[in-house]
Amino acid sequence: MKFLRVIVAGPVSSGKSTFVQTASDTGMIETERLATDATSFLKAHTTVALDFSRLILSPEMELHIYGTPGQSRFNFMWDLLIQRADAYILLVAAHRPEDFSSAQEILSYMHQRVQIPMLIGLTHTDCLNAKSVGEIIRELGYLDEEKSQNVVTVNPMNKTSVIETLMMIKSLILRKVDVT
Numbered sequence: 073m074k075f076l077r078v079i080v081a082g083p084v085s086s087g088k089s090t091f092v093q094t095a096s097d098t099g100m101i102e103t104e105r106l107a108t109d110a111t112s113f114l115k116a117h118t119t120v121a122l123d124f125s126r127l128i129l130s131p132e133m134e135l136h137i138y139g140t141p142g143q144s145r146f147n148f149m150w151d152l153l154i155q156r157a158d159a160y161i162l163l164v165a166a167h168r169p170e171d172f173s174s175a176q177e178i179l180s181y182m183h184q185r186v187q188i189p190m191l192i193g194l195t196h197t198d199c200l201n202a203k204s205v206g207e208i209i210r211e212l213g214y215l216d217e218e219k220s221q222n223v224v225t226v227n228p229m230n231k232t233s234v235i236e237t238l239m240m241i242k243s244l245i246l247r248k249v250d251v252t
C-alpha cells in the first residue's frame with residue numbers, strides 16, 4: 073500500500089478544514105476520517121488538533137490529507153508533518169488581501185524546509201471583492217511562468233473542485249516519483 077501525504081496549509085479561514093472535510097465526504101471515492109496514520113500524531117500531542125481525512129484511490133494507493141491549524145507552523149508537530157509530507161496545498165482566500173503576507177510567510181517557511189510538489193489554491197473567488205488570479209499571482213510574487221502554473225482556484229465546499237485539486241497534486245507527486 074502506498075500512502076501519499078498531502079498537507080493543506082494557509083491563513084486562518086482560508087478554507088482548510090472545509091477542504092479536508094469535503095475530501096473525506098465524497099461518495100465517488102471511499103473515504104474515512106481519522107485513520108491510524110493520524111493517530112500517532114494526535115497521541116504524541118493531544119492538545120494539537122489537526123484535520124485529517126483519507127481518500128482511497130485504489131487498493132494500492134491512499135491519499136492522506138492533513139489540514140493544519142492556524143498557527144501550527146510554529147510548533148514541533150508542524151515540522152514533523154512537513155518532513156513526512158509528499159506535497160502541500162497552500163490555500164489563500166482571494167477576497168482577503170490583508171492575509172496575503174501571512175500566506176507568503178507560510179510559503180517561505182515551507183520552501184526553506186522542503187522541496188516537494190505544491191499548489192496554491194485560491195479560495196473565496198466567489199466572494200465580493202475577490203482579487204483576480206492575476207492580481208494574486210503578482211502580490212505573492214509568483215510571476216515566473218512555471219511558478220504561476222501552480223496557482224489554481226478551488227472551492228473547498230465543492231466536492232468536484234476539491235477532488236480535481238487533489239488529483240492535480242497526486243499527478244505532481246507521481247511525476248516526481250517517476251523521474252527520481
Ligand SMILES: Nc1nc2c(ncn2[C@@H]2O[C@H](COP(=O)(O)OP(=O)(O)O)[C@@H](O)[C@H]2O)c(=O)[nH]1
Binds near residue numbers: 083198227228229
Ligand atoms: N464563499 C466561500 N466560502 C468559503 C470558501 N471556502 C471556505 N469557505 C467558508 O469559509 C469559512 C472558513 O473556512 P474553514 O474551512 O473553517 O477555514 P480554515 O480556518 O482555513 O480551516 C467557512 O465558513 C467556509 O464554509 C469559498 O471558496 N467560498
Ligand SMILES: [Mg+2]
Binds near residue numbers: 088089090140141
Ligand atoms: Mg480550520
